[in-house]
Amino acid sequence: MSYALASALVLLVHLAFVLFVVFGAALLPRWPRLVWLHLPAAAWGVFVELTGRGCPLTALENLLRVRAGLEGYPESFIEHYILWLLYPGALTRDTQLLLAAGVAAINLILYGWVFLRASRRRARGLGTP
Numbered sequence: 001m002s003y004a005l006a007s008a009l010v011l012l013v014h015l016a017f018v019l020f021v022v023f024g025a026a027l028l029p030r031w032p033r034l035v036w037l038h039l040p041a042a043a044w045g046v047f048v049e050l051t052g053r054g055c056p057l058t059a060l061e062n063l064l065r066v067r068a069g070l071e072g073y074p075e076s077f078i079e080h081y082i083l084w085l086l087y088p089g090a091l092t093r094d095t096q097l098l099l100a101a102g103v104a105a106i107n108l109i110l111y112g113w114v115f116l117r118a119s120r121r122r123a124r125g126l127g128t129p
Contacts, residue, residue: 004064022107025111049100
């Protein structure tokens with residue numbers, strides 16, 4: 001497999017991971033055991049944004065791109081591929097904190113929805129309205 005192809009695959013995995021971090025809780029009604037993968041993934045996403053650390057997938061993609069003779073990029077995955085769509089200009093610390101809060105808020109809402117849905121199903125199953 002060429003390095004360019006490998007870097008593209010890492011990019012796709014990275015995008016899927018970011019989407020899973022943000023919206024993975026919505027999958028829990030269908031696959032409840034996924035919670036054991038989603039909670040650590042969501043915690044990692046919030047941690048990376050709060051601490052300003054880079055994601056290892058970004059470093060891996062850059063390494064593969066350089067080995068393929070392509071240019072790497074100095075910024076994070078979110079800055080390079082996603083943030084410019086949402087926020088023109090450079091990623092600031094305040095924006096990172098906002099992203100972390102957004103990920104946490106979306107997940108709290110989704111987990112609340114999953115919990116309420118499960119509670120209602122249990123209540124109906126026990127014979128209460």
